[in-house]
Amino acid sequence: MIIESDLKLDFKDVLIRPKRSTLQSRNDVNINRTFTFLHNQRDWTGFPLIAANMDVVGTMGMARALSRYGAMTALHKHYPADDLIAFFQSDDSGNVFYSLGITEADADKFRAVKAKAPVDKLCIDVANGYTERFVETVARMREENPDIVIMAGNVVTGDMTEALLLAGADIVKVGIGPGSVCTTRKMTGVGYPQLSAIIECADAAHGLKGQVCGDGGCTVPGDLSKAYGAGADFVMLGGMLAGHDECEGDLRHEERDGQRIPVAMTFYGMSSDTAMHKYAGGVASYRASEGKTVEVPYRGPVDGTVQEIMGGVRSMMTYIGATKLKEVPKRTTFVRVGAQLNTVFGGG
Incomplete structure (x- = not known):
């Protein structure tokens, strides 16, 4: 039995310290990023937000909406093959990940779709990314699809981040237990504070020229700012995008x-x-x-929420003097706090 005594932090434990800046307006900043992916060496430019591959949120309707802002969507894996083929044959699929697990049925379905439609982004998703079978699946999918962008997870430590990148992933998905409707920590006692997980995994990934996607734990726009500041190249959202017209919940x-x-x-x-x-x-x-x-309040079209998120990120950048989103980690200093919100009216 080992006890690690190093401090580990969640989003709620810190705030970003402002820095002197010459920026005059939120219009002066660029919230898009350009990445060259590790294995296929293709470039992508856009706002690095990804809708989670949950069947309420990771929908075709959400993909069409987020694409207007240069953001991405990981479709849930339960769409029928024919629907997926039709979607990936359309003009709506440029910022979309096809999602699958590690069963042979998942792989066969993906191969059938890809044989008829140009899928160029793949999300290999399991709750526990620490199994040998998962790493082997990533390696096999990379061997079969040398030109595709592969995002794989979930993990929370640098060693497994490196293992997945070496196996063939371009982006490693980071997060075990932080999601708003995840009870893994309650049921298993397993997890890792999300801010520290992003910091440690990003450090490992960037040393190999790979990327990480912080998955889970964001409850307000400021949490995305903290994730980017911690080194997340992409941020994946579930609960913050739930309740909108583009979702498929009842x-x-x-x-x-x-x-x-x-x-x-x-x-x-x-x-x-x-x-x-x-x-x-x-x-x-x-x-x-x-x-x-759970039930979440109905919130109408997702456009208002996306604009709120993007506005929060822009404002954060002006506070710390970052002209480009890629500069944010270098200009971020976190300060530990006992509380970050004044909740006297409405709980925050």
Whole structure:
């Protein structure tokens, strides 16, 4: 048994210290980034936000909406093959990841789709990225698809970040347990504070010219700023994008003044009872649910939320004098805090 006593931090534990700046306006900053991916050496430019591959959020409708802002979407893996083929044959698929797990059925479905449609981004997604089988799957998919961008995860430590990049991943997805509808930490006791996970994994990835995507833990726009400051090249969101028109959760309506008004939408983790009953016929006898099902307020089109996020990032950059988003980690100094919000009215 080993106890690590080094301090590990979450987003709530820090704030970003402002720095003297010559910037005059939020219009003076560039929130896009350009990356050259490690294995296929192709360039990508855009706002490095990715909608999570959860079946409520990682939708084709979300992909079309986020693409207007240069952001990306990881589609959930439960769309029928024919629907995926039609989508990837369209003009809407440029900023979209095809998602799959590590079963042979997942691989066969991907091969069938790719044989008929130009898929150029792949998200290989499991809850536990520490298994040999997962690393072997990443290596096999890289060998079969030398020209594709591969994002793989999830892990929270530098050693496994390096292992996945060496196996063939371009982007490593970072996060175990921080998601708003994830109960892995409660059910298993396993996890890692998300800010420290991003810092450590980004340091490992950047040494090999790879990228990391911080997945989970963001609850407000300022958390994305902290993730970018910690070295995240991309940030993946689930709960912050839930409840919008582009999602595929069930809407609950209420009668108001003789009209049926949408007020809430279901949102659930992909290891929840809800997801496992929907896709696997129930929770297998050898495992427990590691996700929960909640209702989030209905929030209309996602455009307002995306603009709020982008505005928060722009404002952060003016506070620390970063003209380009890629400069943010070098200009970020975190200060530890006991509380970051004044919650006297409305809880923050």
